[in-house]
Amino acid sequence: MPRRLALIAVAAVGLSACSAKLPADVDEAALTQAIGRSVGSPSTCVIVADAEGRTVWRGGGYITCSRNLPSCDGAQTNAETVLKAGLGKPARFTSCPTTGANTVGWAVGPVPSGEGKPPRNLTYVAVMEGERALPGLEIKERLERAFRKAGF
Known part of the structure; x- marks a missing residue:
């Protein structure tokens, strides 16, 4: 039994070594704070x-990020799907009504690199839905400022 646990531990360490991570010079706590202040709400996923x-x-x-919401082009989609479709492409943003007084705002695009920083080849998606959801363009602008504050 101890040998089995050791093998499981080695496998877990090996998998975590391969998992994607933020660039070393980006402060995760600063990123969390900057995004929370700029577009944070219970209905936001980034x-x-x-x-x-x-x-x-x-x-x-997970639930916020996996919700199916209007894509603003007649379909339903979720953040993961929009992100994968936007990998390596120019920024896009859109907004549309959902139900009642609610709207949804989408923004997807490359994470900007600050002056003197190397290209990161990272892409972001953000979605916000509700009565006070920001339009997609506003989400994009606020996120790009937050990324710079965090060290991108």
Whole structure:
């Protein structure tokens, strides 16, 4: 039994070594605070992924990020799907009504690199839904400022 536990521990360490991570010079706590202050709400999801689509950072719970919402082009989608479709592409943003007085705002695009910083090849998606949801363009602008504050 101890040998089995040792093998499981080695496998877990090996898998975590391969998992995608934020760049070393980006402060995760500062990122969490900056995004929370700029677009934070219980109805907001922000995901940052590497060029292969592996999540390196997530703001918002699993349920918030996996909800199906209007894509604003007649379909329903979720944050993961929008993120994968936006990998390596120019920024896009959109907004539309959902139900009642609610709206949804989407923003997806490359995480900007600050002056003097190397390109990171990271992509983000953000979605916000509710009565006070920000429009997609406003989400994009606020997130890009938050990324710079965190050290990107």
